Amino acid sequence: MTNESAQRAIGVAVLGLGTVGSEVARIIRDHSADLEARVGARLELRGVAVRRIDGDRGVPEELLTTDAESLVTQDDVDVVVEVIGGIELPRKLVLAALNAGKSVVTANKALLAEYTGELAEAAERQSVDLYFEAAVAGAIPVIRPLTQSLAGDRVDRVLGIVNGTTNFILSAMDETGADYADTLAEAGRLGYAEADPTADVEGFDAAAKAAILASIAFHTRVTAADVYREGISQISAADLDAARSLDCTIKLLSICERIVDADGSERVSARVYPALVPREHPLAGVNGAYNAVVVESANAGRLMFYGQGAGGAPTASAVMGDLVMAARNRVHGGRGPRESKYADLRIAPMGDIPTRYYVNMQVADRAGVLSAVAAEFAKREISISTVRQEGAGDGARLVVVTHLASDAALAETVAALAELESVTAVTSVLRLEGTSE
Amino acid sequence: MTNESAQRAIGVAVLGLGTVGSEVARIIRDHSADLEARVGARLELRGVAVRRIDGDRGVPEELLTTDAESLVTQDDVDVVVEVIGGIELPRKLVLAALNAGKSVVTANKALLAEYTGELAEAAERQSVDLYFEAAVAGAIPVIRPLTQSLAGDRVDRVLGIVNGTTNFILSAMDETGADYADTLAEAGRLGYAEADPTADVEGFDAAAKAAILASIAFHTRVTAADVYREGISQISAADLDAARSLDCTIKLLSICERIVDADGSERVSARVYPALVPREHPLAGVNGAYNAVVVESANAGRLMFYGQGAGGAPTASAVMGDLVMAARNRVHGGRGPRESKYADLRIAPMGDIPTRYYVNMQVADRAGVLSAVAAEFAKREISISTVRQEGAGDGARLVVVTHLASDAALAETVAALAELESVTAVTSVLRLEGTSE
Known part of the structure; x- marks a missing residue:
């Protein structure tokens, strides 16, 4: 982790050899000179964990192993790349890797969405990196x-x-x-x-x-x-x-x-x-x-x-960016950003959220329908932005777009509309987003 | 730079109090709790260098100084933010800051485009950060x-x-x-x-x-x-x-x-x-x-x-991101990415670059013009993508769009076209970019 180790290689273990894992292994092999210049040390693939060892997987067979648990704690491994998917198995492996002092790069959104806290705490205890750029929006840096x-x-x-x-x-x-x-x-x-x-x-x-x-x-x-x-x-x-x-x-x-x-x-x-x-x-x-x-x-x-x-190459690009950063930190010391949860805000339930609704109704073709519908919105103090009446007879429809109101009030209004005698059916309700209001 | 200093404050010096500098000073003041949580230590504004001390600048007067050189080497300053613009003065100040072991955040593209090498070497010698996200495209992370x-x-x-x-x-x-x-x-x-x-x-x-x-x-x-x-x-x-x-x-x-x-x-x-x-x-x-x-x-x-x-607030956002990262590195140890110049590629002159041209000519309204024009392109093996003839009489025009060819060959062709008897004037030449060819 310090400068005296700048010359030694950085050992990488990859968990999973699907489209992303294969791309990562290929890039480490094909671009070793560039990666070495960027990291400040050679990246060396120490092993790839797979479910079964069979056929040509584009990786030397001696690097393949079915014993992922041993691989992630192997002495010569510095960074573990997790691209197997699922939750419980990767959770166990990533935790084992972090607890053994390895930095981890993962593309696993399902795992992170459930267990970021636990994983981040393990990374914190060991002062190692947990990177996951590939978990959201593939190659796009977010x-x-x-x-x-x-x-x-x-x-x-x-x-x-x-x-x-x-x-x-x-x-x-x-x-x-x-x-x-x-x-x-x-x-x-x-x-x-x-x-x-x-x-x-x-x-x-x-x-x-x-x-x-x-x-x-x-x-x-x-x-x-x-x-x-x-x-x-x-x-x-x-x-x-x-x-x-x-x-x-x-x-x-x-x-x-x-x-x-x-x-x-x-x-x-x-x-x-x-x-x-x-x-x-x-x-x-x-x-x-x-x-x-x-x-x-x-x-x-x-x-x-x-x-x-998504896709193998774009996701691999994001994984490789994280891998280079984690490896650089092993060479030069330092860590990337760790979990930040200081604000600790409460979660607002959906009913409290101000949204706009689009409501599409099949209605009776007679006078007074609009007034009955509008009354339901008014009753809950929801302001209507536009109303459009379309068709006639059995095909008569009313399309209402509201201004911002609480989601709960809107949902209640829609339920009430469905009960109106003049409304045959509420055929569609969608929220409207991205407007300046 | 190490963990034992995690509790002390990080001293910040700002050079320049224009729209960006004022915003940076304001954010440090108004968002101190958030910034402290993110950095792991308080950010404290130690001084702001200005050309003249006058009037209300939104910063306590005792923090204003006209002596930028002393400010950047002050013992209690950890990070220097340079937002004065120009080249020679900021170059001197940024170098002095780096040489004194301060990390530097700058938004100064003109300075960087000329002296990144010199500045990066100074940062390297002192193992400090040189960040410049704000120098390109304001708030946009690039x-x-x-x-x-x-x-x-x-x-x-x-x-x-x-x-x-x-x-x-x-x-x-x-x-x-x-x-x-x-x-x-x-x-x-x-x-x-x-x-x-x-x-x-x-x-x-x-x-x-x-x-x-x-x-x-x-x-x-x-x-x-x-x-x-x-x-x-x-x-x-x-x-x-x-x-x-x-x-x-x-x-x-x-x-x-x-x-x-x-x-x-x-x-x-x-x-x-x-x-x-x-x-x-x-x-x-x-x-x-x-x-x-x-x-x-x-x-x-x-x-x-x-x-x-561009603009004060967006640019300040980028500067603040860099400032938080540089400050975090002071608290937790480690450094951000340093200059990477290992590829050391040569610069290709414009004449060698393959581009596409759009050429707009005023031409004589008679048969044979297109053939004479096309011959000039063919002579230099430039393939034409589209030709459009417009107008008649004195208003006759020819608009040619080429496929990819070397910029030198295209420039030579345009010069030859201007000499053609049937071409009254080459009124406009522009390159075409962003096509799939």
Whole structure:
């Protein structure tokens, strides 16, 4: 850890040899001269933990091992790269590595969203690094900007498109007019959706990333369980049509927000749901498998980070950046930013959050409908921004967009609308984000 | 510098009390609790160097001093923030600070573009930090992503809009159709252009930033003198019209590129000029005083960073991020990334760089003109992408867009075109960037 060791090599263990692990191993092998110049010492691959040793994996067979537990505590290993996925196994291995004084680089958002606290404490006890740039938005630097570049600023909001699968599906639905089921199937065929797409389409992946972003943006421990979550499986072609008619598109957003209450106290909101986003908002143009994160802070104003959020090579790029930094710290001494949780803000429940709603109703085609609907909003002091009446007869519809109101009041209003005699059905309710109000 | 000093305060000296310096002093005062939690020690403002002590500057008068040289070497100062601008005075002060073992944070691109080498060596000798995130693109994190996040990747190209004044002018010309002189005057009235706008409109500011970006992206010392530079003062309303007809806009770009020669050896190109940019390119939508930097690398692919590139608060945000990191290193030990120049690539002259040209000519309205013009391109083996003939009689024009060719061959062709009998005048020549070719 000190300068006298500057000449020795830095030993690296990689856990997992999927697309990211293979890329990391390849880069360490193919770019050793560049990496040595940047680290100040050679990076040497000491071993790669795999489930089974078979066939040509692009890594010399003598480096493969099924005994991950021994690998992570091996004397000649300095940095452990965890890219196996799952939670319990990587948790055990990462903890063992940290406890043995190894620095750790992980791309595992699910693990971090649940156990950052435990892992960070282990890293702290051993004065080693725990880096995880690849866990959110793949190759796009967001962890480092938030923890370092904005270390002297006050972040108020983070708004991200951080799941490639859902963004691919919603972009395609917007472009082709196809419905959700067909587009999901197409995404699967093209390799953009997994055989079991639940973690992506139901927002679990985006929620894990929201927990990580909220934790670092607000210096508060936020776990996946603290994140309000809705997925995209209920979004229909008709919703995208309606969004277009409002000059919006629909995006699955991960939102982390500092909520300032009337008495000046602060809370954190972390939430994931599909929302209408105005076409002129920078996130509206982020399509396909691309990711982007918008950060709003007191002094920097609005920043946006854009790029490829997934895939072997982009994720490996982020892992390698962390690996070089962790290795550099082993050579030159020092540590990267550690967990910062001093603000310790409470989590605000979804009902307290001010949002805007878009409500699409099938209504009776007769006078007085609008007045009955408007009364329900007025009763809860919710101000309406626009109303549009469309169609006639059985096809008569009413589309209402509100101003900001508490999510609880809006949800209550929607429930009341569904009970109105003149409202046949509330066919769609979505939140509207990214407007200046 | 070690853990036993974790409880003492970190002394900060600020050089300059303009818009950025005032903001920095204000943030240190107003956010002391947050900053202390993030640094691990209190930040204490030890003094602010100003040219004259007069009136209320928002800083307690006893902290103001005209003796910057004494301030930067004062025993109780740990980190010096340099925001005075100019070159020779800050060079002297920053060197004195570094030599006295202080870490330095500077926003001074002109200083860095000329003297990074000298300053980095002084920082190296004393094992202190030299941070300069604010020197390029204001609040937008680009230095840290390039030096840290992409430390394990291979950057091939950086393409930036990094000067707010020229981007404001070009965006306004594109939007209003007004000419350059009127738009510059308007920019001055609105505070977007200085009384002497030369550094901005002639590309000197963008060139300094290109030198800094190229240095860190390619691990090579690149100074302002190595950067090829053209400004925007020759851009006319007619050029923007022509750009629009090609579905492009015009942007002043700072371009840093890795050039791989036929024998596999590598050189660096750093250059600044106004160029046509296709509307669908992410930089085309960056308007007004906003900045953006696109980074293309082997594994991460294309990343974009977007935000406010200038102004007191955004620049102060970047300075404060650096200050917190430098202070943290004083408290916890360790150093941020130091200068990396191991690749030591040669600079490629502009003539060697492959670019695409747009050439707008006033021509005689008769048969054979196109053939004569095309012959000049063919003679130098330059392939033409599109040709458009417009108007008739005295207003006859020919607009040619080429494929990639060496800048030297293109320049030679343009010179030959001007000599053709059938070409009345070559009215405009611009490069085309950001296309997939």
